[in-house]
Amino acid sequence: MTLYLPIAEMSVSIAVYLALGAAVGFLSGLFGVGGGFLLTPLLTFLGVPPAVAVATSSAHVLASSVSGAVTHYQRKNVDVKMGFVMLAGGLVGTIIGVEAVHLLRKAGLFELTVSLSYVTFLGVVGTLILIEGVNAWRHAQKTGAARSLRKSGQHSWIDGLPLKMRFNRSKLYISTVPPIIIGMFVSFMSAIMGIGGGFILIPAMIYLLRMPTGVVVGTSLFQIVFVAAFAIILHAVQNKTVDIVLAAILIAGGVVGAQFGTAAGEKLRNEHLRILLGIVVLIVAARMAVDLVTTPGDLYSIGSLTGGL
Amino acid sequence: MRRNVCAVLFAMLSLTSAVSAEPAKESVEADASTRQVAITSSFTGTEILVFGTVENSVQPSADAGTYDVVVVVEGAPAPVVVRKKSEVGGLWINTSSMRFASLPSYYAVAATRPVDEFADQAVLDANEIGFEHLRMILVRSGHRTASPAELADFKAALIRLKEQERLYVRSNFGVTFIGRSLFRATIALPPNVPVGPLVARVYLFKEGQLLGQYKSRVMLEREGVERFIHDSALARPVLYGIVTVIMAAAAGLAAAVALRRPA
Numbered sequence: 001m002t003l004y005l006p007i008a009e010m011s012v013s014i015a016v017y018l019a020l021g022a023a024v025g026f027l028s029g030l031f032g033v034g035g036g037f038l039l040t041p042l043l044t045f046l047g048v049p050p051a052v053a054v055a056t057s058s059a060h061v062l063a064s065s066v067s068g069a070v071t072h073y074q075r076k077n078v079d080v081k082m083g084f085v086m087l088a089g090g091l092v093g094t095i096i097g098v099e100a101v102h103l104l105r106k107a108g109l110f111e112l113t114v115s116l117s118y119v120t121f122l123g124v125v126g127t128l129i130l131i132e133g134v135n136a137w138r139h140a141q142k143t144g145a146a147r148s149l150r151k152s153g154q155h156s157w158i159d160g161l162p163l164k165m166r167f168n169r170s171k172l173y174i175s176t177v178p179p180i181i182i183g184m185f186v187s188f189m190s191a192i193m194g195i196g197g198g199f200i201l202i203p204a205m206i207y208l209l210r211m212p213t214g215v216v217v218g219t220s221l222f223q224i225v226f227v228a229a230f231a232i233i234l235h236a237v238q239n240k241t242v243d244i245v246l247a248a249i250l251i252a253g254g255v256v257g258a259q260f261g262t263a264a265g266e267k268l269r270n271e272h273l274r275i276l277l278g279i280v281v282l283i284v285a286a287r288m289a290v291d292l293v294t295t296p297g298d299l300y301s302i303g304s305l306t307g308g309l
Numbered sequence: 310m311r312r313n314v315c316a317v318l319f320a321m322l323s324l325t326s327a328v329s330a331e332p333a334k335e336s337v338e339a340d341a342s343t344r345q346v347a348i349t350s351s352f353t354g355t356e357i358l359v360f361g362t363v364e365n366s367v368q369p370s371a372d373a374g375t376y377d378v379v380v381v382v383e384g385a386p387a388p389v390v391v392r393k394k395s396e397v398g399g400l401w402i403n404t405s406s407m408r409f410a411s412l413p414s415y416y417a418v419a420a421t422r423p424v425d426e427f428a429d430q431a432v433l434d435a436n437e438i439g440f441e442h443l444r445m446i447l448v449r450s451g452h453r454t455a456s457p458a459e460l461a462d463f464k465a466a467l468i469r470l471k472e473q474e475r476l477y478v479r480s481n482f483g484v485t486f487i488g489r490s491l492f493r494a495t496i497a498l499p500p501n502v503p504v505g506p507l508v509a510r511v512y513l514f515k516e517g518q519l520l521g522q523y524k525s526r527v528m529l530e531r532e533g534v535e536r537f538i539h540d541s542a543l544a545r546p547v548l549y550g551i552v553t554v555i556m557a558a559a560a561g562l563a564a565a566v567a568l569r570r571p572a
Contacts, residue, residue: 002351002353003350003351004348004349004350004351004352004353004500004535006531006534006535006538006539006542007538007539007542009501009503009504010500010501011352011353011354011500011501059553059554059556059557060557062554062557062558062561063557063558063560063561063564064561065561066557066558066560066561066562066565067560067561067562067564067565068561068565069561070561070562070565070566071565112400112402112403115402225558228557229554229557229558232550232553232554232557233547233550233551233554234550235550236542236546236547236549236550236553237546237547237550240542240543240546242542242549242550242553244538244542244549244552244553244556245350245538247553247556247557248556248560251556251557251560251561252560255560255561255563255564255565256564258561258564259564259565291401292400292401292402293399293400293401294401295396295401296394296401298466298470299393299394299395299466300391300392300393300394300463300466300467300469300470301391301392301394301403301470302389302390302391302392302467302470302471303389303390303391303392303406
């Protein structure tokens with residue numbers, strides 16, 4: 001059964017996009033990432049105009065994140081306070097990011113920046129997650145218990161920063177400066193790359209803020225809910241590229257997939273989850289790197305002058 | 310006697326008709342089968358039939374080939390940018406681009422035979438008949454100097470890409486005569502056809518001379534839900550964005566509640 005999309009202006013098979021939404025939703029529930037970094041390239045690959053793909057992915061990210069965040073909240077895995085602190089930086093970062101997109105596009109460097117950002121970030125983050133996951137897994141096999149990432153009583157330069165705040169859920173008493181900067185930086189990158197930013201946020205929360213891994217996924221989803229909602233309205237107003245019909249199809253698949261993903265995530269061990277996420281992120285990075293270095297089948301491409309990306 | 314009168318009358322009649330047919334100029338009249346194409350949620354592309362007739366046709370039969378007819382159907386013009394990738398330090402990136410002022414978003418050309426076989430380049434250029442005769446005005450090139458060869462490469466690539474998207478369609482023998490004066494052509498509109506008004510132009514040629522032309526319009530419009538959604542997105546973008554956010558958030562909440570398992 002096919003449906004004509006009012007904004008994308010194309011006829012699509014409902015089943016294909018339902019399945020795509022469900023698959024990405026499953027991964028997003030499993031790993032606590034929004035899934036934008038997977039969905040946007042896949043939609044473009046299926047022929048959806050890039051500008052529409054970026055904007056509409058945000059709607060899917062929002063639904064999956066709400067679904068996941070609520071489940072995590074009920075299980076007390078969300079540090080709401082930390083989420084809001086990061087969000088404060090995030091809104092500023094989004095505004096700076098949107099301006100950067102404008103300047104880069106003017107200089108004709110936008111597409112290159114996006115490709116390199118994807119490959120670099122996904123590559124580095126994927127590798128880090130994978131190494132850490134494998135190490136934790138080995139450690140767990142030796143001692144029979146998962147290694148705690150957080151060493152209590154460990155001091156770092158972060159402890160010297162001002163504006164300290166107590167985060168009960170995360171069992172932390174730290175300066176609000178690092179979370180604000182992390183939120184700002186991730187939102188800046190996600191505005192440029194057209195993603196939610198969970199895959200950058202999660203490692204940053206684990207390795208930089210030393211939050212307990214249990215609350216990291218829920219808190220990341222909680223923060224992404226707001227970033228995605230902000231992005232949808234921004235895209236709808238500035239670029240008019242949000243396809244509500246495509247969004248509805250993707251969401252219908254996505255919310256169900258996310259629930260199963262969250263459930264599956266609870267059955268898997270933390271280190272296994274990290275190894276899997278690392279592999280998925282690296283696959284996407286490799287796919288993009290291949291596109292950058294191999295001789296394209298067609299050197300030429302047509303760009304429309306309307307729309308966002 | 311009576312028979313003779315008839316014979317004379319018949320001779321006179323055929324004489325007058327022969328005499329008056331010589332100066333009577335041929336002209337063309339045409340129309341499209343549908344003036345209004347509705348784009349609804351079940352739209353998967355469509356076909357429109359362009360038909361017409363040659364006034365004062367002297368063509369003895371449908372396949373005599375006295376006349377050549379060209380049918381051009383085109384969508385609203387829009388600016389286009391073409392980008393070219395090249396290798397920089399091992400990476401394939403867009404390094405040059407050319408921007409063309411206005412090109413038809415959709416362009417279909419059908420004729421009784423390849424247009425270059427019967428018409429002058431000048432006539433084809435003037436009327437923008439055929440891909441090679443489209444007016445492509447360069448607005449701005451990514452790098453300062455674009456050689457004519459480079460420009461030609463970009464133009465060829467643009468047409469090739471549009472053909473791949475099925476937005477530029479050429480049908481060399483797409484126009485057929487059904488009788489001495491009646492002709493028809495079917496034009497395929499793909500599902501990705503840009504929504505907007507279409508113009509159908511019909512040209513009549515005889516021995517390379519342009520004898521007449523005719524213009525007709527086809528409206529391509531969204532209807533029903535498609536129209537409502539599209540209009541809302543353009544006219545009330547903030548509300549549209551908020552509705553999308555609410556829809557997505559509500560779906561996420563509903564799924565979390567409906568599929569909740571004991572923690």
